[in-house]
Amino acid sequence: MKYVSTRGEAPVLAFDDVLLAGLAEDGGLYVPQDWPQFSTDELSSMAGMSYAKIAYRVIRPFVGGTIADSDLEKMVEETYAGFGHVAVAPLKQIGSNDWLMELFQGPTLAFKDFALQLVGRMFAHVLAARGERVTIVGATSGDTGSAAIEACRDRENIDIFILFPEGRVSPVQQRQMTTVDSANVHAIAVAGTFDDCQDLVKGMFNDTQFRKAQNLSAVNSINWARVMAQIVYYVVAAVRLGAPSRPVSFAVPTGNFGNVFAGWAAWKCGLPIDRLVVGTNSNDILFRFFETGEMKMAGVEPTLSPSMDIQVSSNFERLLFDMLDGDGAAVRDWIAAFRKSGAVSVDDARLAGAREKISASRLDDDGTRRVIREIYETTGELLDPHSAIGVDAARQCRGNKEVPMVTLATAHPAKFPDAVKAATGIHPQLPERMSDLFDRNEKFDTLPNDIAAVQDFVRRAVEGHS
Numbered sequence: 001m002k003y004v005s006t007r008g009e010a011p012v013l014a015f016d017d018v019l020l021a022g023l024a025e026d027g028g029l030y031v032p033q034d035w036p037q038f039s040t041d042e043l044s045s046m047a048g049m050s051y052a053k054i055a056y057r058v059i060r061p062f063v064g065g066t067i068a069d070s071d072l073e074k075m076v077e078e079t080y081a082g083f084g085h086v087a088v089a090p091l092k093q094i095g096s097n098d099w100l101m102e103l104f105q106g107p108t109l110a111f112k113d114f115a116l117q118l119v120g121r122m123f124a125h126v127l128a129a130r131g132e133r134v135t136i137v138g139a140t141s142g143d144t145g146s147a148a149i150e151a152c153r154d155r156e157n158i159d160i161f162i163l164f165p166e167g168r169v170s171p172v173q174q175r176q177m178t179t180v181d182s183a184n185v186h187a188i189a190v191a192g193t194f195d196d197c198q199d200l201v202k203g204m205f206n207d208t209q210f211r212k213a214q215n216l217s218a219v220n221s222i223n224w225a226r227v228m229a230q231i232v233y234y235v236v237a238a239v240r241l242g243a244p245s246r247p248v249s250f251a252v253p254t255g256n257f258g259n260v261f262a263g264w265a266a267w268k269c270g271l272p273i274d275r276l277v278v279g280t281n282s283n284d285i286l287f288r289f290f291e292t293g294e295m296k297m298a299g300v301e302p303t304l305s306p307s308m309d310i311q312v313s314s315n316f317e318r319l320l321f322d323m324l325d326g327d328g329a330a331v332r333d334w335i336a337a338f339r340k341s342g343a344v345s346v347d348d349a350r351l352a353g354a355r356e357k358i359s360a361s362r363l364d365d366d367g368t369r370r371v372i373r374e375i376y377e378t379t380g381e382l383l384d385p386h387s388a389i390g391v392d393a394a395r396q397c398r399g400n401k402e403v404p405m406v407t408l409a410t411a412h413p414a415k416f417p418d419a420v421k422a423a424t425g426i427h428p429q430l431p432e433r434m435s436d437l438f439d440r441n442e443k444f445d446t447l448p449n450d451i452a453a454v455q456d457f458v459r460r461a462v463e464g465h466s
């Protein structure tokens with residue numbers, strides 16, 4: 001299995017190199033050169049298997065032998081054994097032929113754990129085999145930093161530094177990052193905004209000398225390995241609900257397009273998916289694209305679903321590559337035109353091709369609260385705001401009612417207690433295993449919004465235990 005860049009000018013790589021590289025050298029994203037195919041017999045045989053067993057089968061062809069089978073199998077088993085529900089990704093019925101897949105049973109209560117918990121292990125494994133180490137740096141507005149920290153904690157050849165804006169993340173979010181008691185984890189409160197944090201991270205990557213000396217790396221959502229790991233739950237949901245003999249549809253609350261692209265990838269591998277529904281909040285660039293074929297930038301406004309407040313979805317480039325028939329030069333032109341004018345289109349035939357599989361919808365904050373309340377009243381389930389947008393998307397773009405529809409629930413309601421309380425009057429409780437979050441000791445450093453200070457901190461911390 002080899003991987004090519006969506007922009008066609010980077011070296012063709014095997015999985016282990018793609019994993020460590022993240023972004024391709026030409027600025028593109030890695031995608032498989034060919035999609036492995038799951039046969040009908042293979043899918044049938046998965047119906048009764050555990051999540052981890054299916055995960056191993058789905059992931060193995062993508063890894064292409066760069067990690068030994070026995071190591072991979074062990075890593076996958078360990079990853080999902082750490083989740084808070086025996087089913088790992090339980091399916092709940094919320095209507096006739098209407099399902100919710102709970103992707104929030106991981107250590108940080110959001111779906112990103114499904115990929116990051118495995119990717120952290122894969123990083124450590126590949127680095128150990130090569131005798132290398134890395135320094136991972138990232139910025140968070142609160143929601144995603146903890147998933148990266150949990151993925152990297154206690155891994156020998158990794159140090160992780162997560163910058164967050166001091167006083168601007170919610171108490172749950174802050175504590176999920178600052179109560180991790182591991183020597184290689186460094187949560188840093190920056191006296192500044194989220195944009196300042198992002199600029200500091202960019203500044204560190206742009207400082208070539210520093211980047212090389214520290215062997216800087218990132219585990220952001222463009223990493224192919226994250227998309228790969230997310231293909232698994234599409235397969236799990238589908239085989240539980242009748243695939244391969246009947247198709248299944250999915251509704252996906254979407255931000256950077258990584259999650260829904262994993263669904264597209266599952267379909268490319270032969271999973272019978274009827275429809276993929278992209279749910280957006282009022283930051284609706286993707287909704288408008290699937291309506292009109294034009295990708296047109298607009299300002300980002302904050303909503304109740306912050307993980308979907310995006311201007312440009314980085315993983316969309318992978319779909320674009322498919323829509324443009326794998327033509328890297330055409331992708332480059334398209335991206336360049338978009339950068340230049342903030343707007344670019346695909347022709348009607350290509351749009352129609354994508355719409356055969358993908359629909360899109362949008363929901364504002366009032367609608368989000370309404371859906372949370374309605375679902376609570378009719379089923380007793382508490383939805384977080386992101387998942388509520390997914391449920392609404394499923395309804396708006398239902399299509400064939402005989403096809404089971406699965407909404408991916410991407411966060412636990414207790415991660416967004418204020419929105420849930422406002423909609424239902426109920427304060428959602430953290431799961432038992434995390435109920436002492438507010439009694440744990442916090443450990444973090446506070447630094448000025450100053451690149452030299454942050455770099456100095458990183459250098460010293462890494463030296464301190466290498």
Ligand SMILES: *Cc1c(COP(=O)(O)O)cnc(C)c1O
Nearest residue numbers: 255256257258259307386410411
């Ligand atoms: C990251 C995230 C999303 C968006 O997922 P993408 O893969 O970026 O589209 C949706 N919901 C929650 C809770 C998230 O954390």
